[in-house]
Amino acid sequence: MKKKQDSKSSAVDTRLKKTAQTGFRKKGAVQLRDVIGSTLTPLCRKQGFASSDILRFWGEIVGPQFAECTEPERIRWPRRDEAQGFKPGTLVLHCEGAQSVFLQHEQATIIQRVNAYFGYPAIDRIQILQRPVNAKTPKRPDPLRPLTLTEADALEHQIEGVKDDKMAEALRRLGHAVLARN
Template identity: 75%
Template structure:
């Protein structure tokens, strides 16, 4: 005679407690880029970027000459066959109008800058597409107000004992920034 399993033991399911990571809220305001940076990473990977960092730091990578008129679109990676090693990709850039001529002449330096940013030879070519570039907000701070004569004399009095000219100039700039914002 065949033994039937007991209902109490046959249908028992194992329950596990889910462990959620503790999320600690940072005090104060955070930049939007810090909050959504990791959520953009999968989207950026679809476009060929390893992460969204190249998009966020594009202005620093290419410098002020091309920061406003260019925008990275994607990196096209070559298909890999069996036994192939790493092959660098092609960076596809959007560029506005006549700036593309200047960009063509500076391609080698931009390739070097992008590869220095990645830390390895990630790209070896740039493809330029003449398309409008989305306007990005400027990261430049607003100019400081001029100091009053009293503030200038107070600042000079505070740094008069510094013998090194470069150090005095740096302290003067720092003091100007502190006094102008305060």
């Protein structure tokens, strides 16, 4: 009897080890972003990035002015001794030709934004390489459909108790977006 329990527990242990190695569970779905994000992280670490997040959210970090014309390549970390402590790195960016002049003038802003994203002073310099960028333009959502008369009346009826005009307008826009998409 004890031998059967031992073989059962070893089978369970083997399944758990396989799950830990592959990242997949036998039953249930795993979101694709979790699988891809964990797969890309070792590759990003070779390029000096702590994770793939800076690549995924680059457009949000630098803003629309530089999202399409720049692309981070790596973060070069300086060698450090135990006595010196932490030293910020250098962010290496690809930038398309004419935009590099504007990027040079906005370096301080981009450094602040990247450091704010990381939550600590991760970089202190930017190295700009003039190369073509493979950045893709973000897909804009389709415009919202107009509300029917009954939907518009129901929305106005729900908002009528709000006294602040700005709040009422914000609730009206939110309600329009929710009703138009459903």
